[in-house]
Amino acid sequence: MSRKLCFETICCENRALKNLAYHEARLNRTRHELWGYSDYWNLSELLIIPDHVDHTLHKCRVSYSQEIEVVKWEPYAYRNIRKIRRVYHDAIDYRYKYEDREELNTLFAQRNDADEILIIKNGLVTDSLYGNVAFYNGITWVTPNSPLLPGTQRAFLLESGVIKEERISEDDLANFNKIRLFNAMIGWENAVELGIDCID
Known part of the structure; x- marks a missing residue:
């Protein structure tokens, strides 16, 4: 089973990334523990919010391993959970x-x-x-x-x-x-x- 990539899902609301310090901590810990990297990624510098992302709730998905592979931005819709x-x-x-x-x-x-x-x-x-x-x-x-x-x-x-x-x-x-x-x-x-x- 391939486990080459990990990802972070970051909430973007009012064109601001939420809880970024917690995502940074987990991402950098993962890179260190899985692959031995000692450099520190600052997500506030690496992630630029695109112009098409408005003030509504958006999901920023960052796929990474040695480098950031893909960053996706998309509107977020809540799921309906009853059972x-x-x-x-x-x-x-x-x-x-x-x-x-x-x-x-x-x-x-x-x-x-x-x-x-x-x-x-x-x-x-x-x-x-x-x-x-x-x-x-x-x-x-x-x-x-x-x-x-x-x-x-x-x-x-x-x-x-x-x-x-x-x-x-x-x-x-x-x-x-x-x-x-x-x-x-x-x-x-x-x-x-x-x-x-x-x-x-």
């Missing part, structure tokens, strides 16, 4: 944001009539297909400490104190009443929020 299905994979590894998402797509194909999946690995809750998750226990929003990929929005929310990190097993889901799904494109204020009974 989530649990899927299971005890060996899945997505610690880096690989362009090759074959294993994730195979899990997504198991969703049947659901709109999204919740991936369980070795009995622990990890992520959905497109982002991280948090659960509400009536007092606090908590996110699993076992994500497949610690997202940039997740890092921002943890640092801001909006969410806390805990070990969450599949059995623990019964202790929560809500779930939120978020990623780099979906900030906390726009996160999909559903009752825990929407998880099948």
Whole structure:
């Protein structure tokens, strides 16, 4: 399986790139750990917002390895999520944001009539297909400490104190009443929020 390319998805709103420091940190850490590069990329210098990108929400996708391979800009549309299905994979590894998402797509194909999946690995809750998750226990929003990929929005929310990190097993889901799904494109204020009974 080819894993030559990784990518970052960066939110561009009002012609400004959001949470850029978190994306830079992950990108540079990935380049160092996967390929041994020690130089530091400054994304604010490397990414020039094109004239056709207006003030509405846009997605900037940066594919890279040794160099930046492709930068794509496109309008972003929110997904409609009403039902989530649990899927299971005890060996899945997505610690880096690989362009090759074959294993994730195979899990997504198991969703049947659901709109999204919740991936369980070795009995622990990890992520959905497109982002991280948090659960509400009536007092606090908590996110699993076992994500497949610690997202940039997740890092921002943890640092801001909006969410806390805990070990969450599949059995623990019964202790929560809500779930939120978020990623780099979906900030906390726009996160999909559903009752825990929407998880099948």
